[in-house]
Amino acid sequence: MITLFQFPPAFNVPNVSPFCLKLETFLRLAGLEYQIKHVMDPRKGPKGKLPFITLDGKAVADTAIIMRTLQQYYEFDLDAGLDARGRGWAVSITRLCDEHLVPLLVYFRWLDEQGFRQVKDVMLRGVPAPLRPAVGVMLQRKIRGDLKGRGLLRHSREELLGFARDDLEALDGMLGDLPYFGGAQPCSADAATYGVLANLILSTLETPLNDMARSYERLVAYCDRMQARVWAS
């Protein structure tokens, strides 16, 4: 039995965390049964991050490792329909989302004033109200450290938006007129792209990055298509 430990839904998307949404989308695409346990504190995970799963009682962390573990355990391959080039694209698209576009999303949620105003109460709802301002500052300090470590905070807000535009242009171009990043059928990269794009396009959050993502008509249509296919029930 798979138990998925993740944040609860918020902002009109099944998960406010692109990584949690990526993994649950993968589970649904694979047709695997799972139960969910909501957690608000990533430090409860074996690697200090969410999501993580338990598979027959054993904890596994990190979406890439979880996806690989499940594919080996249940003997399937979500990318079976892809040739070597397609597999290469799938890894590249996933890395673009996980390692670049998601950190930009984090910046515009947590460190940019407009985003932080909207996320702080929702994301800190598990924290007693009097402690929320101090915990908010603590989280912002941690996130600033993480994004500084990635080199992102050496750039101005406008330059970060420029990087985000490059990422969205790349995704829009790679999708082209295909229904999914996997082609006629979704592949593993669709889990990663939906995880972050739904959080930019379908989420009720208003940030300059969310606005920018919503200006890509094909990506908006893609999110609607994925939502109808994977999340309708």
Ligand SMILES: N[C@@H](CCC(=O)N[C@@H](CS)C(=O)NCC(=O)O)C(=O)O
């Ligand atoms: N590489 C990890 C990233 C997971 C991740 O960064 N999760 C975020 C939530 S979206 C988290 O738990 N952050 C807490 C932290 O970094 O301390 C994966 O693919 O699962």
